[in-house]
Amino acid sequence: NAGVTQTPKFQVLKTGQSMTLQCAQDMNHNSMYWYRQDPGMGLRLIYYSASEGTTDKGEVPNGYNVSRLNKREFSLRLESAAPSQTSVYFCASTQGGFGYEQYFGPGTRLTVT
């Protein structure tokens, strides 16, 4: 039981390049989330998917898109990376809606030059 897994662990992009961050969970959770973590800013919600087939914007969605591919997988896409998107990205999941404990993946460290 791996919990929440994320790939890649590290990535360097040039400004304007695109990439997709992958996330998968094997806990049969319904809800999945993408956060970014910046020094001194804590964790900020980018997008979430309350259930398979639905996605909603969080606090900082600009510059990102998401896809809930199936119940297990939730991907985050940067269409045209900017230096301001340099951050550590975490995926998380919960059993149901927002009312349960949330479990995090190990993170993807992204640098945009």
Added chain:
Amino acid sequence: GQQLNQSPQSMFIQEGEDVSMNCTSSSIFNTWLWYKQEPGEGPVLLIALYKAGELTSNGRLTAQFGITRKDSFLNISASIPSDVGIYFCAGRRLLNSGNTPLVFGKGTRLSVIA
């Protein structure tokens, strides 16, 4: 957006000392969660609280859901070097429309001097 005020921002303590940190909000929350994050890792859930006044322990860690439902506290007793990390509080509000996403404090960075 909604923010939690977490304090202190950082702590340097001697091994064996007790630690206290807290989070406050201007809004009423129906859930409080406490996480620990070590360098290069994702946050790991330590304790979850669901009722006002609830006091829950996990080994040397004890957390409380404040009676006003606007705050929560985490205590670590007899600290050891592996307690080093960043501790985050997270809270969730219940609105008429249902539960809302978690909001996080900015973390308390704990350093333990052996």
